[in-house]
Amino acid sequence: MQVNGDLANIKTYILEKLKALYDMRVPIGQISTRELNEEMLAITEDTDREVAVYLNRQGKVVQVSLGDTATVDLPEFKQKTRSDLRLSGIRCIHTHPSGDVRLSAPDLSSLRRLRFDCMAAIGRKDKKIIGCLAFFAGEMSEDGTQLLTQYGPAEDKILAQINLNLLVTVVNKKLAAQSTKSTEDEVERAILAGVERPGSSWPIEESMAELERLADTAGAKVVAAFTQRKEKPDAAFFLGRGKVNELAMEIQNLEATLLILDDELTPSQQHNLERMLGVKVIDRTALILDIFAQRARSREGKLQVELAQLRYNLPRLSGQGLALSRLGGGIGTRGPGETKLEVDRRRIYSKIHDIEEQIDGMKKSRSLHRKRRKESQIPLVALVGYTNAGKSTLLNKLTGSEVFAEDKLFATLDPTTRHLQLPEKQEILLTDTVGFIQKLPHTLVKAFRATLEEVQEADLLLHVVDCSNENLEAQIEAVVAVLKELEADGKPVLYVFNKADQLANPHIREQLLHGRDGVFISAMTGENLDGLQRRIEGFFQESQVRMTLLIPYDEGAAVTKLHKLNAVVETAYEETGTKVEVRLPLSEKDSFTKYELKE
Numbered sequence: 001m002q003v004n005g006d007l008a009n010i011k012t013y014i015l016e017k018l019k020a021l022y023d024m025r026v027p028i029g030q031i032s033t034r035e036l037n038e039e040m041l042a043i044t045e046d047t048d049r050e051v052a053v054y055l056n057r058q059g060k061v062v063q064v065s066l067g068d069t070a071t072v073d074l075p076e077f078k079q080k081t082r083s084d085l086r087l088s089g090i091r092c093i094h095t096h097p098s099g100d101v102r103l104s105a106p107d108l109s110s111l112r113r114l115r116f117d118c119m120a121a122i123g124r125k126d127k128k129i130i131g132c133l134a135f136f137a138g139e140m141s142e143d144g145t146q147l148l149t150q151y152g153p154a155e156d157k158i159l160a161q162i163n164l165n166l167l168v169t170v171v172n173k174k175l176a177a178q179s180t181k182s183t184e185d186e187v188e189r190a191i192l193a194g195v196e197r198p199g200s201s202w203p204i205e206e207s208m209a210e211l212e213r214l215a216d217t218a219g220a221k222v223v224a225a226f227t228q229r230k231e232k233p234d235a236a237f238f239l240g241r242g243k244v245n246e247l248a249m250e251i252q253n254l255e256a257t258l259l260i261l262d263d264e265l266t267p268s269q270q271h272n273l274e275r276m277l278g279v280k281v282i283d284r285t286a287l288i289l290d291i292f293a294q295r296a297r298s299r300e301g302k303l304q305v306e307l308a309q310l311r312y313n314l315p316r317l318s319g320q321g322l323a324l325s326r327l328g329g330g331i332g333t334r335g336p337g338e339t340k341l342e343v344d345r346r347r348i349y350s351k352i353h354d355i356e357e358q359i360d361g362m363k364k365s366r367s368l369h370r371k372r373r374k375e376s377q378i379p380l381v382a383l384v385g386y387t388n389a390g391k392s393t394l395l396n397k398l399t400g401s402e403v404f405a406e407d408k409l410f411a412t413l414d415p416t417t418r419h420l421q422l423p424e425k426q427e428i429l430l431t432d433t434v435g436f437i438q439k440l441p442h443t444l445v446k447a448f449r450a451t452l453e454e455v456q457e458a459d460l461l462l463h464v465v466d467c468s469n470e471n472l473e474a475q476i477e478a479v480v481a482v483l484k485e486l487e488a489d490g491k492p493v494l495y496v497f498n499k500a501d502q503l504a505n506p507h508i509r510e511q512l513l514h515g516r517d518g519v520f521i522s523a524m525t526g527e528n529l530d531g532l533q534r535r536i537e538g539f540f541q542e543s544q545v546r547m548t549l550l551i552p553y554d555e556g557a558a559v560t561k562l563h564k565l566n567a568v569v570e571t572a573y574e575e576t577g578t579k580v581e582v583r584l585p586l587s588e589k590d591s592f593t594k595y596e597l598k599e
């Protein structure tokens with residue numbers, strides 16, 4: 001057994017004593033023993049030099065050195081990877097010849113550098129053995145360095161009572177939590193890949209550009225993009241074998257950590273690609289789900305996203321465990337809020353059940369809410385449209401509110417409803433909804449059905465279109481497809497061609513409308529917002545009548561009913577009764593004609 005350090009001029013019997021330290025054992029879970037401490041201190045007292053022993057978790061001495069700990073190198077115990085923050089499994093116990101057992105700065109820095117389970121210094125004071133101890137706290141300071149915990153000086157019999165196993169488990173757990181956090185913080189380097197299929201209504205460049213925006217929104221850095229023409233996707237790899245090999249090379253060259261496919265992958269395609277390429281592979285659906293998970297704000301929104309994620313992941317769990325968990329955190333593994341997605345099949349089932357129940361409960365309370373709204377008779381107008389069309393900007397502009405609007409995809413996830421009074425005093429409720437997108441996964445539409453109930457309940461849909469987008473026809477089509485899926489395609493629609501300020505040529509407006517019923521506006525500059533409001537008002541007026549009524553004072557119930565119907569525009573008190581200007585739904589007209597005041 002080799003003793004390290006400066007051994008020149010060391011007497012043979014000292015060397016023998018040092019070598020004998022290798023034979024000493026410490027019970028598992030205990031930091032040191034009285035015998036080991038005594039032997040080490042005896043050598044120190046003989047030589048006036050520091051003795052250090054390094055023990056593994058089995059309590060076996062794996063290295064002995066004479067000199068000072070700061071210069072001791074332990075090559076074979078060094079950490080293999082930078083990202084692995086866990087403790088090394090080795091601890092260092094050393095003597096301080098001065099008898100001052102406080103840990104020195106070099107002691108603490110080697111604890112940090114070599115990630116020891118703990119660092120102990122021992123010495124003798126008044127015939128007693130005392131020691132100090134330091135170990136990782138498992139917490140990081142503001143500047144990103146690991147905090148240490150120090151203990152002592154204390155008598156060796158106290159130190160011997162510390163449960164090293166427990167200490168290590170706790171610290172490692174905390175460190176592991178840090179390392180998942182830091183991998184999530186690390187920007188993922190993504191390669192995008194898509195297959196161009198003949199006859200697709202969506203140009204592959206557009207689809208890929210959108211995928212890049214989605215990746216960007218999710219926080220990935222896109223380092224390359226590949227497309228391939230293919231009649232139909234490969235059953236095993238989605239992409240052709242040649243393309244997969246090319247990708248494998250590029251992933252190495254570009255140090256990519258993530259591959260994102262533009263279409264939904266089958267669980268086995270995803271699994272095969274991950275095995276071949278050695279990086280995490282996700283598809284458009286998982287990417288969208290990830291963005292939703294980051295953006296959902298309301299409790300129900302969060303639950304719905306989590307439900308969709310769990311359902312999506314369920315068939316993707318392989319027998320031995322989840323590919324995603326094997327490959328670490330980041331995009332595709334993040335749940336709503338602070339949570340990390342569940343990866344255990346059994347727990348997923350019970351969680352799905354749990355969430356479904358919670359959502360059910362909320363649905364009930366919402367339908368009560370809706371009933372109340374219906375009774376109030378205020379019509380509901382829903383803003384629908386492709387993501388980034390400007391729905392939230394429009395809602396803000398019209399209602400003077402501050403709904404989050406941003407030049408990112410899916411800025412809005414939770415529906416917001418605002419009260420709005422139109423120029424002719426017609427009141428409406430205007431609701432902003434999640435933007436739609438092409439290839440919006442079926443599961444997601446289903447998940448969002450509940451929050452999209454506003455769309456299903458609406459009396460009028462405002463389909464907001466970004467008319468400056470070259471691909472507007474395909475976007476309109478995608479929105480209509482989702483509306484169909486929501487069974488809301490039969491509703492009256494007014495097309496709102498937004499971002500008209502971006503249209504250089506006003507003459508193409510007519511052409512863009514394609515015979516659809518629509519108005520051109522700019523939510524940004526405010527252009528034609530009054531025109532839009534008049535159109536909305538016009539829509540409701542067509543199904544309403546205006547009347548002036550005189551209701552005798554002893555028939556107050558009629559007035560109450562009018563208020564309930566939210567039909568009253570103006571009230572005046574005359575000698576013979578209440579004079580009210582009303583705007584009545586046609587269906588209610590007959591019951592009030594007897595009060596009508598003919599001029």
Ligand SMILES: Nc1nc2c(ncn2[C@@H]2O[C@H](COP(=O)(O)OP(=O)(O)OP(=O)(O)O)[C@@H](O)[C@H]2O)c(=O)[nH]1
Nearest residue numbers: 388389390391392393406407410411412435523524
């Ligand atoms: N030039 C121009 N930009 C606009 C107009 N309206 C909205 N925008 C911009 O378009 C971007 C998207 O606007 P949002 O209101 O967030 O779009 P959204 O439809 O709510 O998007 P999601 O919530 O993601 O579905 C923002 O950067 C707006 O500033 C407009 O009339 N003209």
Ligand SMILES: [Mg+2]
Nearest residue numbers: 391392411412
């Ligand atoms: Mg929005």
